[in-house]
Amino acid sequence: MQLNFGICLLYLHYCLCIDFTYYVKEGEEEGTYLGDIAVDMHLYDSNLLTDRSKVTFSQFQRSVTQNSQLFNVTKSGKIYTAQTLDSDTLCSYNQECFKTIKIxxxxxKAFIKILKVRVVIQDINDHQPKFKNEEINIQFSEDASIGVRRSIPNAIDRDVGLQNSQISYHLGNNIDNPFALSTSKSVDGISQLSIFLKEKLDREKQDKYVLEIVAKDGGLPPKESVLIVKVTVTDVNDNTPVFLRKVYNITTKNKASRMMPIITLTATDLDSGDNGKVSYHFSSKTASSTKSHFMLNERTGEIYLQQIFPLRSKLLNELYVRATDKGKPPLSSAVLVLVNIINQQNNYPSIDVNFVSPVSESSATISEDTAVGSFIAYVMVTDNDIGLNGEVTCELHHDKFQLLMLESKEYKVNLKDPVDREVQDHYDITISCEDQGSPSLETKRKFSIQVMDVNDVQPKFTKSTFKFLTYENKKANFPIGFINATDPDLGQGGQLTYSLLTNNKYNFPFQITNYGFISTRKPLDHEIKNIYKFQVFVKDNGKPSFNNTANVFIEVMDENDNAPYFSFPSVNPFSLDVHYYPNKKTNITVLKAFDRDSRTNAFLKYEILRGNDKHLFSVNPYTGVLSFSRPVYQDDVGSYNLEFIVKDSGTPVLSAMTTVSLTLTVSNKTSRIMPAVNKNLNEMVEVDFAIVIVLVAMIVSIAVVVSIATCIIRCNRARNAAQGGAVEVMNPSLNSRSERRQLINQTDSSVVIPKSPSEMRNRNIQLVGLRSQLYSEDVSQNDWKTSTLATKLPSTKQIYVQQVAVAAGGKGVQESTCMVPHKQSDRIATHLGSHHKWSDGQTGLYEEIAGML
Structure with a gap:
């Protein structure tokens, strides 16, 4: 027996380690059954436990305060509610609600185990969300910006369940109103509500709005409540008082009365409060003499005639009345009141004009393509006088419009001739109506007709051809000039768009803006192209669109961006063998240089920089002809390294240099003058005084003759140089050819070879004369500020030598040019005598010294 009881206790101890969870809905009545612990533990299922009465269950009590005990546990292990449970009171917000019982x-009498039992109190959606107030009032200013917010209170749901306590908000009557609801949650999870403005407000259109904010929980079924939000739009003084008309024209008898106003002016202001309260007063533009006859009620706008006018005073009086509100700042508007004073019973006719296309009471519009005879306005005349005073005739005198009678005192205004807005955009028309009274009274009604534009004019350039000058080497977007075109049409019909007409759109170096401004797209090169011819296309934006074209000529001005270069000699250094024969012409060879620039920038001048210490050589600065500057003696034989420079005439000056290694040999016939002169001088010392006087006289005479002869020779040389400076060939059969040959012009211009020597001389004299005017030969080397371009040629194993032989026989000098390679010590010299015979085939291998321009 004791063994069985021990086994049962071990089994019971093992079972009592399990906790249990029971569920109950809030609001259940007191005594609601939750569960049986003994059954759920399967305590009585074991046959080992024979005496069930000895096992008892008891609940631990935390306190003995009233209503503190929520559950009852019987001795047999059954659990009941001790009172009606309310999860909203017992538990925290937005959490699972449960209580723990220790049993x-x-x-x-032995204590075995303490069992922990959790009872979950299930929340039911028994509370609806509630706002603190059922209705609130907020205000928005009329000039409030979009996005301005006003906070409103949120709703509270007393349920603690997660779903039952979740509240969502929305606008219940969101029907085309300028407000929206914004919701956000703070750190503690409570929603923050605000009403924000999504459209501009206009109090004059609507000054009050009623919004419904609906709060709905997440229970099943959900519960909701509504907050009424009344929005009031506060006024801003943004409306000026407005009169019914801009001009009032009234007629009254010359009879003063403070009881009956002659007119009552009314100006309305859509604003509210003081912003909409209007007062009236005469404007300062009203003459003081006129105001003295009238009285204006500042509150009602009534005008009274308080003083009659003299008989001969003017009948038409102008009253300028201003209506001002009481806003801050105040706004006002003005109206003109024309008061016609009559001193007889005859009344003026009244003219009413109704337009087909009115703009205001005194203006209308017509299109410029309106057909002749079209109906413009309907005119009705009213004169209620009796007899002749009520018979009215009307007239309209105008070139474009005419007045035609329909019935008695009814007329229509028609278009008589076509209108052109580009000629005149508006017409002032006056209709005159005069009764037959004595004296007759005449009424004139003035109105204006505005002519609306039609795109009917083609754009027109200010000239058919636009010519511009620009410079080469400028960066992209360099300005060229404006293309001007006009179109008198209005709106889109007068807005012009420009474009360039070219076959090569992408590589074309120019661009044009929509305003007609031409600029470069890339740098220009005068040497590649110096003149551009193209067309500019302009069109308006009307419908239909009109267009036009104009020619554009752009000349690219040359800049001195190319340095000259030597074409002869073509290598640097260049070797030249010269055999001199006495008593013959002094020309040796011709230096040739070219410059890719044009005009002044390509005008070249030659100089000897170095190597002419004996002043034996000279070069013509314009033709490049290298010659002897004085007689050659045996002592001058040797090698000369002559360094030449050629400069252009641009700014800055550019140049190129070359070196000519010249080897000079002299014929045996060359006289040694210098020793003979020294000998004569030694002998002259020994003569007596008389002979000295005679010799001095002779020397002076000879000097004078020599000076004159020298001047003549130099003049002839200058003239020959101007005419070509040709070196004549020894062979007489080649004279005519050498006379007709000329040097290649140093510019880009082509050269026309004259047909006769006289034509050649005349042409050369004109060209040299023109160049001598533009460029002085007296410019010293120090006067040039150049950026010299030294030509560096690649080194080669072979040196090219040009042999030149200067022959003494015949009328000219025969130059033989032969480009042959030789090694360092080898030199080929061609010795030519006067007896050498030339053939046409051989002359092709030599370069003749041509006539100079």
Whole structure:
């Protein structure tokens, strides 16, 4: 027996380690059954436990305060509610609601185990969201910006369940109103509500709005409540008082009365409060003499005639009345009141004009393509006088419009001739109506007709051809000039768009803006192309669109961006063998240089920089002809390294240099003058005084003759140089050819070879004369500020030598040029005598010194 009881206790101890969870809905009545612990533990399923009465269950009590005990546990292990449970009171917000019960299990008087039982109190959606107030009022200013917010209170749901306590908000009557609801949650999870403005407000259109804010929980079924938000739009003084008309024209008898107003002016202001309260007063533009006859009620706008006018005073009086509100700042508007004073019973006719296309009471519009005879306005004349005073005739004198009678005192205005807005855009028309009274009274009604534009004019350039000058080497977007075109049409019909007409759109170096401004797209090169011819296309934006074209000529001005270069000699250094024969012409060879620039920038001048210490050589600065500057003696034989420079005439000056290694040999016939002169001088010392006087006289005479002869020779040389400076060939059969040959012009211009020597001389004299005017030969080397371009040629194993032989026989000098390679010590010299015979085939291998321009 004791063994069985021990086994049962071990089994019971093992079972009592399990906790249990029970569920109950809030609001259940007191005594609601939750569960049986003993059954759920399967305590009585074991046959080992024979005496069930010895096992008892008891609940631990935390306190003995009233209503503190929520559950009852019987000795047999059954659990009941001790009172009606409310999860909203017992538990925290937005959490699972449960309570824990500690139950002790005893076997007889022995304590066995404490069991923890959790009872979950299930929340039911028994509360709806509630706002603190059912209705609130907020205000928005009329000039409030979009996005301005006003906070409103949120709703509270007393349920603690996660779903039952979740509240969502929305506008219940969101029907085309300028407000929207914004919701956000703070750190503690409570929603923050605000009403924000999504459209501009206009109090004059609507000054009050009623919004419904609906709060709905997440229970099943959900519960909701509504907050009424009344929005009031506060006024801003943004409306000026407005009169019914801009001009009032009234007629009254010359009879003063403070009881009957002659007119009552009314100006309305859409604003509210003081912003909409209007007062009236005469404007300062009203003459003081006129105001003295009238009285204006500042509150009602009534005008009274308080003083009659003299008989001969003017009948038409102008009253300028201003209506001002009481806003801050105040706004006002003005109206003109024309008061016609009559001193007889005859009344003026009244003219009413109704337009087909009115703009205002005194203006209308017509299109410029309106057909002749079209109906413009309907005119009705009213004169209620009796007899002749009520018989009215009307007239309209105008070139474009005419007045035609329909019935008695009814007329229509028609278009008589076509209108052209580009000629005149508006017409002032006056209709005159005069009754037959004595004296007759005449009424004139003035109105204006505005002519609306039609795109009917083609754009027109200010000239058919636009010519511009620009410079080469400028960066992209360099300005060229404006293309001007006009179109008198209005709106889109007068807005012009420009474009360039070219076959090569992408590589074309120019661009044009929509305003007609031409600029470069890339740098220009005068040497590649110096004149551009193209067309500019202009069109308006009307419908239909009109267009036009104009020619554009752009000349690219040359800049001195190319340095000259030597074409002869073509290598640097260049070797030249010269055999001199006495008593013959002094020309040696011709230096040739070219410059890719044009005009002044390509005008070249030659100089000797170095190597002419004996002043034996000279070069013509314009033709490049190298010659002897004085007689050659045996002592001059040797090698000369002549360094030449050629400069252009641009700014800055550019140049190129070359070196000619010249080897000079002299014929045996060359006289040694210098020793003979020294000998004569030694002998002259020994003569007596008389002979000295005679010799001095002779020397002076000879000097004078020599000076004159020298001047003549130099003049002839200058003239020959101007006419070509040709070196004549020894062979007489080649004279005519050498006379007709000329040097290649140093510019880009082509050269026309004259047909006769006289034509050649005349042409050369004109060209040299023109160049001598533009460029002085007296410019010293120090006067040039150049950026010299030294030509560096690649080194080669072979040196090219040009042999030149200067022959003494015949009328000219025969130059033989032969480009042959030789090694360092080898030199080929061609010795030519006067007896050498030339053939046409051989002359092709030599370069003749041609006539100079």
């Amino acid at each position: 002790a299990i005893q076997q007889a």
